[in-house]
Amino acid sequence: MTEVLFVLLEEYADWEAASIAAELNQLEGFTVKTVSNEKQAIHSMGGFSTLPDYTFVEACQKEFAALVLIGGKSWRSDKAKEVDALVEKAKQQGAVIAAICDATVYLGSIGLLNDQKHTSNQLQDLQDYAGANYTGANQYVEVQAIRVDNLITANGTGHLEFAKEILLALQVKPEKEIEQWYNFYKLGYYEAIKQELRNAGTDHID
Template sequence: MNKKEVIFVLLDKFADWEGAYISTCLNIGVKPGSPIKYTVKTMSVTKDPILSIGGFKVLPDYDINDLPTDYAGLILIGGMRWFSPEAAQIVPLVEKAVKENKLVAGICNASVFLGANGILNNVKHTSNGLDYLKQYAGEKYTGEANYVNKQAVRDGNIVTANGTAPLDFCREILYALDADTPEIIEESYQYYTNGLSPK
């Protein structure tokens, strides 16, 4: 089976932990032994190495000029650079993905970036609190009525989450991508949430 690529969009000082669960579930299967439908690739503005907040160095597979067109979705990982001029270069790729009804997911400050570029105005969404979103997203964000105060929200192919919700973010993306059965997705979520020794 030809596996579709899911592209993780990373900027310098990205939050390593925010994409760890979803990248693992996509790359090796939602549950060990499950079918693997997707493969994980990384993208940044250039192909220069980028450094995570935790000190991991990543060499992106793609830059903004050579992203393939047949990928399954974009996952924007939060961090410290989503309000910078370099982030603005990502906007056309995100708008194109939304038009093509591909998955577009943003966590933490990447969800604010989606709000700041008008992507969230007509879909249910969340972020790092409504006041934070309004403060940093600016005037292009008019979607306050669609804000949901939850860890993660999925509306069609748009998934958003706050920065404390990597597991919920993972679960909603798995549903959006139909990565496995609902039962397996929930089992995976419970396993990572409660661990081997539940309290």
């Protein structure tokens, strides 16, 4: 099974993980594993408790296809520094690195956003927190999510776009099917069906 690692820190943003984790974990050949500082229950902003599969030390011994950094309230704490080695492992093995919301600020603080197009919640905040380690302001774009090679970044409201870019990067299914999946949740059930009918040239549209 191909593993996709989700980094969850205390008070993680559960909604940012839900769509992509559920889709990946239902695909044949893929499995989602959670990673945190310790193998003790961590809590989401919504009150869910999660018992991580791996510590960061254990995860560094694994092979994985993608490292997904979920946003939350702990990315500016000392606990986030423990993620550094795992990000380096992901880079070494050519895995997809995907970060959303405040996890993008963390990537900026370790210099990973300097040479590729990227986004975050706000450029000024990214610059203020990351400081001298961040020199990529000219690469910053104001979009929901963006993928360049194996790097994916998204702002905190872009969880569906974030999920779509991860699915595309991992090539889990044909691009058309991924777009259909995205539209289903982005547009809503009925609008997505109407769009499919329009695309198919069907006249029976209300």
